[in-house]
Amino acid sequence: MQKQAFRPLPRNFESMLMKSYITTPIYYVNGSPHIGHAFTSIMADILKRNREALGYEMMLSTGVDEHGQKNQEAAEALDMPVTDYLDMRCKEFRDVFEKIGVEFDYFVRTSREGHKTAVAEMEQRIFDKGLIVKKQYTGTYCKGCEEFKKESDLTEDGQCPLHPTIKVEQTDETNYFLKMEPFREKLLKHIDENPDFIQPEPFKNELKKMLAEPLEDLCISRPKTRVTLGVDLPFDPDFVTYVWFDALANYLTNIGWPDDGYQDWWAECEHMIGKDILKPHGVYWPLMLMAADLPLPKKLSVHSHWVGAGGVKMSKSIGNVVDPIEVMDKLGVDALRWYLARHMRADSDSQISVDLITQAYNSELGNKIGNLLSRVAKFSNKNFDGKVPMPGALTAEDEALRRTVVEATKAFAGWINLQDIPAATQQIVEAAVAMNEYIDQQAPWSLFKNEETRERCATVLYVTLDCQRILFEALTQVIPGSATRALGMLNAPKAATPWAPELDKLAGGTELGEIDALFPRVQ
Known part of the structure; x- marks a missing residue:
C-alpha cells in the first residue's frame, strides 16, 4: 500500500x-x-x-x-x-x-x-x-x-x-x-x-x-x-x-x-x-x-520496537536500557519527545540510547532550530529597539525560503498518521537547514553596518523570524513546551484553528519577548 x-x-x-x-x-x-x-x-x-x-x-x-x-x-x-x-x-x-x-x-x-x-x-x-x-x-x-x-x-x-x-x-x-x-x-x-x-x-x-x-x-x-x-x-x-x-x-x-x-x-x-x-x-x-x-x-x-545502539535488544544486564525519566532529567522532556518522533522507522525496529538522544538534541534541536532563533531574535532585539523589524520589498531569495518553509510544515496542517510522523519531523529539520543557509548567505549582520542596506537587513530578519514562527507553530504538535516558549519569545499571535502555515502573521513592530537559549547544549 x-x-x-x-x-x-x-x-x-x-x-x-x-x-x-x-x-x-x-x-x-x-x-x-x-x-x-x-x-x-x-x-x-x-x-x-x-x-x-x-x-x-x-x-x-x-x-x-x-x-x-x-x-x-x-x-x-x-x-x-x-x-x-x-x-x-x-x-x-x-x-x-x-x-x-x-x-x-x-x-x-x-x-x-x-x-x-x-x-x-x-x-x-x-x-x-x-x-x-x-x-x-x-x-x-x-x-x-x-x-x-x-x-x-x-x-x-x-x-x-x-x-x-x-x-x-x-x-x-x-x-x-x-x-x-x-x-x-x-x-x-x-x-x-x-x-x-x-x-x-x-x-x-x-x-x-x-x-x-x-x-x-x-x-x-x-x-x-x-x-x-x-x-x-x-x-x-x-x-x-x-x-x-x-x-x-x-x-x-x-x-x-x-x-x-x-x-x-x-x-x-x-x-x-x-x-x-x-x-x-x-x-x-x-x-x-x-x-x-x-x-x-x-x-x-x-x-515496531526500540532496541539499543548497534541493534542490540535492551537488557538490564547489558546496561543499555533507556530510562525515560533519566533522559528527561538530563535533557528535558522535548529532547525525548523529539527523538522518539523523529527517529522511529515505520515498520522496523529503531535504535535508541542516551547518547543518540543527546546527539539529536544538540544537532537537530540545538544547532539547526534553536540557535538560529537565538541569533536572529537577539540581533533584532538589540538593533531594532526590541521589536520585530519592519520588512521592505521581498527578493526572489526571500520568497524561495518562504515557499520552502510553508511546504515543509504543510504536513502538520493535514491529517497525520502514525507512520507519517518521522517524515513530517524530517521536513522540519530540512526547513531549519534552509533557514540557516539563507541567513548565512544574506548576512544581516553585515547589512546592518551600512545605512543604505539596513532596510534589506530588516527584511531578512523579518522573513527569518516569520518563517520561524510558522516552524514553531507546527512544532507545537510535537514538542509543545519548547515550541510554545519560542512563540512567546516572538510574541507571536495565537494561531488559528484549523491551523495552516500562513505567512506574514508576525507583524513588523511587534515587541519581542525575553530571548533565552531554547535548547542549551548538553555534553
Missing part, C-alpha cells in the same frame, strides 16, 4: 461534527514505566495535538491494566496489600505520562467498578449466544504473556520468544473458551474491504497470516485457585476473566459502553499498539466484538 497522503481539512469544518478517539494500550503495572510505554503514549499525544490543530473534538485514553497473575504476584513479592500496590503503580504511571506531556482525556484503571460491570456484561451477552463453552484443556502456558501457546508459537528450545527468561509451564485445567473460528472469514473480509484498518502494510500482511488457518478457541477465564485479581465471570464465580479479554474491553468502557452515547466516539476509534501485541488486538479483539454483535474500531496503527 502506498503511503497515505496527508488529508486536508475540509473548509466547511465548522458545520461538521468531527471526532477522533485515540487509544494506547493499557500497561501492566508489574513494573515501572519504560521507553516503550513512553513512545506509544507520546505518539498518541502527537496525533491528538495534530487533530486538535485541525479542529477535531478529541478523546485520548491511556492508563493501566491492574488485573492478572503477573500483577498479583508483583504485589505479593513486595508483601503489599494488592489495592495499595495498584494505587502506587497507577500513580507512578500517571505521573510519568504527565511529565512527558501526554494530555490524556481519560486515564484507565481496570479496577474501576464501572469497567468491571461492563466487562461482565460483554461476557454475559456472548455466553447467552452459546459462543462460550466450558472444557478441560491441557497445554503450554506462558506466564509472561498470560496466555496458552501452540507449539508453533515457541522457539526451537520450547520457550516463548517474547519472554525467553520465563519458563513455560504445562497446564491442565478447566476453563471457559470463546469460539473464534466462526468469525475468522468475516474478519479477513473486513480487512480486505477496509484497506486502512491495519497500518502500515507489513503488519496487515502479518495479521492475515495469523488468520490463514482455522483458529483454536480462546481461553477467556482463569480459575480462582490460580488467579484472583480480575473480573469475576458473571456466569461462574469460581473463575476470573482472562486478563486480555478484560483489558481490551477498556476501549469501549472508557466511552460509556454499554450505555447509549458511545457510538460517535467508537466510529472514529484508532488503536495505537506495539507489534508484540498485534495478535490480541488484531485477532482476539475484533472477534470478541463480532461475537458481541459490536462494530470494529476504525483503525489499528502498529509500530
Whole structure:
C-alpha cells in the first residue's frame, strides 16, 4: 500500500461534527514505566495535538491494566496489600505520562467498578449466544504473556520468544473458551474491504497470516485457585476473566459502553499498539466484538520496537536500557519527545540510547532550530529597539525560503498518521537547514553596518523570524513546551484553528519577548 497522503481539512469544518478517539494500550503495572510505554503514549499525544490543530473534538485514553497473575504476584513479592500496590503503580504511571506531556482525556484503571460491570456484561451477552463453552484443556502456558501457546508459537528450545527468561509451564485445567473460528472469514473480509484498518502494510500482511488457518478457541477465564485479581465471570464465580479479554474491553468502557452515547466516539476509534501485541488486538479483539454483535474500531496503527545502539535488544544486564525519566532529567522532556518522533522507522525496529538522544538534541534541536532563533531574535532585539523589524520589498531569495518553509510544515496542517510522523519531523529539520543557509548567505549582520542596506537587513530578519514562527507553530504538535516558549519569545499571535502555515502573521513592530537559549547544549 502506498503511503497515505496527508488529508486536508475540509473548509466547511465548522458545520461538521468531527471526532477522533485515540487509544494506547493499557500497561501492566508489574513494573515501572519504560521507553516503550513512553513512545506509544507520546505518539498518541502527537496525533491528538495534530487533530486538535485541525479542529477535531478529541478523546485520548491511556492508563493501566491492574488485573492478572503477573500483577498479583508483583504485589505479593513486595508483601503489599494488592489495592495499595495498584494505587502506587497507577500513580507512578500517571505521573510519568504527565511529565512527558501526554494530555490524556481519560486515564484507565481496570479496577474501576464501572469497567468491571461492563466487562461482565460483554461476557454475559456472548455466553447467552452459546459462543462460550466450558472444557478441560491441557497445554503450554506462558506466564509472561498470560496466555496458552501452540507449539508453533515457541522457539526451537520450547520457550516463548517474547519472554525467553520465563519458563513455560504445562497446564491442565478447566476453563471457559470463546469460539473464534466462526468469525475468522468475516474478519479477513473486513480487512480486505477496509484497506486502512491495519497500518502500515507489513503488519496487515502479518495479521492475515495469523488468520490463514482455522483458529483454536480462546481461553477467556482463569480459575480462582490460580488467579484472583480480575473480573469475576458473571456466569461462574469460581473463575476470573482472562486478563486480555478484560483489558481490551477498556476501549469501549472508557466511552460509556454499554450505555447509549458511545457510538460517535467508537466510529472514529484508532488503536495505537506495539507489534508484540498485534495478535490480541488484531485477532482476539475484533472477534470478541463480532461475537458481541459490536462494530470494529476504525483503525489499528502498529509500530515496531526500540532496541539499543548497534541493534542490540535492551537488557538490564547489558546496561543499555533507556530510562525515560533519566533522559528527561538530563535533557528535558522535548529532547525525548523529539527523538522518539523523529527517529522511529515505520515498520522496523529503531535504535535508541542516551547518547543518540543527546546527539539529536544538540544537532537537530540545538544547532539547526534553536540557535538560529537565538541569533536572529537577539540581533533584532538589540538593533531594532526590541521589536520585530519592519520588512521592505521581498527578493526572489526571500520568497524561495518562504515557499520552502510553508511546504515543509504543510504536513502538520493535514491529517497525520502514525507512520507519517518521522517524515513530517524530517521536513522540519530540512526547513531549519534552509533557514540557516539563507541567513548565512544574506548576512544581516553585515547589512546592518551600512545605512543604505539596513532596510534589506530588516527584511531578512523579518522573513527569518516569520518563517520561524510558522516552524514553531507546527512544532507545537510535537514538542509543545519548547515550541510554545519560542512563540512567546516572538510574541507571536495565537494561531488559528484549523491551523495552516500562513505567512506574514508576525507583524513588523511587534515587541519581542525575553530571548533565552531554547535548547542549551548538553555534553
